[in-house]
Amino acid sequence: MAAAANVPADMAPAAPRRRFRPSGIAGWVVWGLVAFFFLNLFALIATVVLDSIATTWFGSWLPDDFTNHWYGDAWAEFNLSDILVVTAQVAVIVVVLSVLIGVPAAYALARRNFPGKSIITVLFLLPILIPPITYGIPLATVLYKVQLAGSITGVILANLVPTVPFVVLIMIPFIEQIDPKIESAARMCGASTVTIFLRILGPLMIPGMLAAAILVLVRTVGMFELTFLTSGPTSQTIVVVLYDAVFGAGIRAPQEVDAMAVVYTASMLVLLIIALRFVNPTQLVTRVGDR
């Protein structure tokens, strides 16, 4: 799927490959806008990175001197190793559970037409369409009531709400393109249902499941709202700790906060580079618009 999606089907094969060369006023304006966006974006990132390795930096173009002790300080003060362990735990469990729940559901939705299917489809679409902060507040209220909020279990449960439908949404088109005749043929040859799932469908679905898993991983590590609403002191992921460090009370060296932000971005970028080996950039943002 990923390989097929990379090739835009918008140009006939005979069309010449367009050169990367602006032409006309409109072209220059468009490329100028893109360049302006990236210039500011990279200046923004560079500010954070430079500040995290600066001794002091105020009012000058570049920091006075460079040091790396902010990373050590941040690591110790925020217990970054603990936070990263919590983040990894939450992310991995969410990925495994959402694939385990989502893939079977996607299979049923892809292969069967039954009365009430549209209602079920809408039910699976809603958690993706509605922004987390909207349903997060009632959800956190319920989790507080059953005393799950504040624990890692609560954070995992809350994060599963958008990721299970997300896996379903990614897997439906993927399963639809697997020819059902393959399953029928395997059954004709005497394969049991379990064998069909493990030896026929499983291998065929692996690429789609990998894409879904890595996208869920990226979304869970980056998910701020739901984790923020449901986490307690021992169950915060790195993005929530980062928010508290910027917004919460207390005096901290801004360089320490920046050092942690760089650790967060670096880990996200590693995940994204892995993700982009399996999926198209468009898939990272496309939730339902690309049906």
Next chain:
Amino acid sequence: MTAASPSAASRLTAGSGTPSLRHRLADRGIDRVLLLLVPGILFLLLLFVYPFLYGLQLSFSPQIDGGQALMNGYQGPLANYLYFFGDSYQRDTIWTTLVIGLPAALVNVLVSVPIAYRMRGRFRFKRTLTTLLVVPIALGTVLTADGLIEYLGPAGWLNKALVDFHVINEPLTLVHNYWGVFFSLVITGFPFAFLLVLSYLSGIDPNLERAASVMGAGWWERFRRVTLPLLVPGLAITFCMSFVLAFSVFPSANLVGDPSGTTRVISIAAYHAAFEQFDYSLGSATSMIMGAVMLAIIALVLGWRNTMFRGPAGGKG
């Protein structure tokens, strides 16, 4: 499951009588495969539908102990809603959110269209460029906010450059106000809108434009009369999704905004009520209002979209 008994099967093979219940259900698509849906549906009922209904019910039963609505003299099941719309500090959050969210979504979509239009074909750095656009998604709202505070702050690079080159005399105030939140929404929302618009544009058959070109249409006419009408459904969806993202802004409104004044958006009001004043009832009511406003805007946009042409050659929407 008596229908699945051997006798039913044999009766079917004998070709007499009505088919078994199992076969009749299977004809309508209901068989054991649907059991695979059960975990997913149970999960969503428990963690999505139930909390929503619980919140809805909670919003109609104002909190007795420390409830804001009762303290302000509102009674009855609608007290939370009456309080929200009666108190300008709460009511105005809707307007504040719309004033931030609508322009941000509009800018993200409208700027995406010409850029995506130029890039819809194939060129050498297309994949690199779309990959680079994913970077802001990796940054997340928190780091973006942190970076904005330093980069756009009074001593940041942008103000320093503008002052040193004598464009302005005093540093501009670009963070901890409306503009900080706006920039944050553009940085996180623009790549999202752009990649969506690009995928819709790629779904439009380029032969249509070539045909128009053969008939003598200039580039503006081709865009205005051929591509744009086909793109409108996709643009409506993109706008809705950008708007939903912008409307639910929470971390950046706190970090780069002015969370008690000009950027006190509705999500801050809901969070404040539920988890700082511990009035879960008012918090739920505010969440419901937030959802209702969002749905109303989406319904308006999609309703307008349905008055447009929808044809087989349109985008992937």
